[in-house]
Amino acid sequence: MELLKNRILTDGKVIGNSVLKVDNFLNHQLDIKLFNEMGKEFRRLFEGEAITKILTVEASGIAIASIAAQYFDVPVVFAKKYLGNNMDSETYEAEVFSFTKNQSFRIRVSKKYISHDDRVLIIDDFLANGRAILGMSQIVRQAGARVVGAGIAIEKAFQNGRAVVEQEGIRVKSLAIIESMEGGKLVFKD
Ligand code: 5GP
Numbered sequence: 001m002e003l004l005k006n007r008i009l010t011d012g013k014v015i016g017n018s019v020l021k022v023d024n025f026l027n028h029q030l031d032i033k034l035f036n037e038m039g040k041e042f043r044r045l046f047e048g049e050a051i052t053k054i055l056t057v058e059a060s061g062i063a064i065a066s067i068a069a070q071y072f073d074v075p076v077v078f079a080k081k082y083l084g085n086n087m088d089s090e091t092y093e094a095e096v097f098s099f100t101k102n103q104s105f106r107i108r109v110s111k112k113y114i115s116h117d118d119r120v121l122i123i124d125d126f127l128a129n130g131r132a133i134l135g136m137s138q139i140v141r142q143a144g145a146r147v148v149g150a151g152i153a154i155e156k157a158f159q160n161g162r163a164v165v166e167q168e169g170i171r172v173k174s175l176a177i178i179e180s181m182e183g184g185k186l187v188f189k190d
Helices: 002-011 023-027 032-045 060-072 131-142 161-167
Strands: 013-015 019-021 053-057 076-079 091-098 103-110 119-127 146-156 172-180
Touching: 002 023, 002 032, 002 146, 002 172, 023 060, 032 060, 032 146, 032 172, 053 060, 053 131, 060 076, 060 119, 076 103, 076 131, 091 131, 103 131, 119 131, 119 161, 131 146, 131 161, 146 161, 161 172
Parallel strands: 053 076, 053 119, 119 146, 146 172
Antiparallel strands: 013 019, 091 103
């Protein structure tokens, strides 16, 4: 998606050789016009799939998934990382290792919000090593529901997330794919 690639080139900051900071349009300040275009593109990429629910993980996935959901006309469920005392006690859970934080955390979804007949599209902001997507797909499977695919805003192809996720039989569609960021120079796939 050219619009997203151009925005990454203009506003993205490479940290080290493997982390991209996109705080001013995707992870902190949010460009809703851009999110709308991303939502339309996700809809086009998953055309013809009978999707009943979008699943993401807090925090950064929520805004992207919510705007995209308007084009699918389905609810968004986000897996919680932080336990509030109002969280339902009946939950599906998975352990996720965070690449950016270098630690594991548990994600939880109330059993009320995914059912066995759901066809779930997973959406996230980044695909790095695939742990977040795998954790969410485990939750969908615990519910006996089906993962229709994973829609990613920015994929880093030099990490092995796509292979890990595809090995689970999950179709991956990314809006911008970065081949490398060596020395701070962003190179996109096609
Ligand atoms: P994975 O689970 O695929 O290893 O990593 C994906 C998760 O880590 C995403 O949910 C995202 O929040 C975070 N992440 C991974 N790489 C980056 C990155 O380069 N930049 C930012 N901003 N977040 C990242």
